[in-house]
Amino acid sequence: MPLVNGFKLLEIIKERHVCAGAYNTTDLITTMGILDAVEQSKIPAFIQIAPTNIPLSGYGYIFDMVKRYADKMETPVTLHLDHGKNFQNVVDACRAGFGSVMTDNAQYEYDENVAHTRQAVEFAQGYGVPVEAELGAIAGKEDDYVNPDHKYTDPDQVVDFVERTGVNLLAVAVGNVHGLNLDPNIKFDLLKEIQSVCKVPLVLHGASGIPDEQINQMVNYGVVKINVASDLRKAYIQSMGKDYEKDNDRFDLVNVTLDARKAVKDVVYHKINVMNKLSPAQVY
Incomplete structure (x- = not known):
């Protein structure tokens, strides 16, 4: 089916009581690998790109790539902007046809975060x-930006933030980290407290480093979207590296990129199963 709007997704x-993975792409090969797995699983998903990866392909090219594949799929998919760091990122993504967007103003103090987020929502x-x-700040490495410290989401701010901004999804900092080099420590008691007061669905970033046994609990805590990026990039690079190690005179680029x-x-398919507590027999 064609790409669907984020509200529809x-x-x-909600109807299926599943947790949607949100998988970061950069290029055609990553896009096709992600959507291969999504279509095989039949579990709805977000495919997303951050502005830091846009210079390689452009908003329009990413939209065209994802749409061309999605038009032949049965499984619903939304194209999402990940970590829009300024208002122009949101503008560019919306104008290119993205079905949902993230405005990330966690680097600002609370009231300034509210103001910037509200501007994005209105547009x-x-x-x-x-x-x-995002409310709070997630530690770790997000592309070229490194945040060394956790700033946990404050449940006392959640209601006010959602009401004043009109935001539709809330990314929370509950011990999750970006990247693969820090040890995540999910505070499920904090996540539960946030769920109890938040009127919008929750989002978990930094799922590449979180153990499977923690990921498969998220659907019960109001989390509808779980972001995965580093694991995919690592798999991509390692695959090419292994092919090169086997034969450093290879020039058959098609087979290397197919690998x-x-x-x-394979990584995306595994993540889908973990998020939704599926056994292979349940994936149809």
């Missing part, structure tokens, strides 16, 4: 797409 997720409303925002596509697919 959230409805489907995105004109395009009919949902907006995700990388399958490596990405």
Whole structure:
């Protein structure tokens, strides 16, 4: 089916009581590997790209790539902007046809975060797409930006933040980290407290480093979207590296990239199963 609007995808997720992975792409090979796995699993998903990865392909090219594949799929998919760091990122994504966007203003103090988020929400409303925002700050390495410290989401701010911004999804900091080099420590008691007061669905970033046994609990804590990036990039690069090690005179780029596509697919398929507590027999 064609790409669906983020609001529609959230409805489907709620109806099916599943947790949607949000998988970061950069190029055609990563995109196809992700969507291969999503279509095989039949579990709805977000495919997303951060502005730091946009210079390689551009908003329009990413939209065209994802749409061309999604048009042949049965499983609903939304194209999402991940970690829009300024208002222009949101504008560019909406104008390119993205079905949902994230405005990440966690680097600002609370009131400034509210103001920037509200601006993004008001603009995105004109395009009919949902907006995700972050409250608190997630430690770790996000592309070229490194945040060494956790700033946990304050449950006492959640109600006010959601009401004042009009945001549709809330990314929380509960011990999750970006990247693969820090040890995540999910505070489920904090996550439960946030769930009890938050009127919008929750999002968990930094799932690459979180153990499977913790990931498969998230659907019971109001989490509808779980972001995975580092694991996919690692699989892609390692696949190409292994092919080179086997034969450093190789020049058959098609087969090397097909191996990388399958490596990405395998990681995504595993993550989908873990998020939704599925056994292989349950994936149809």
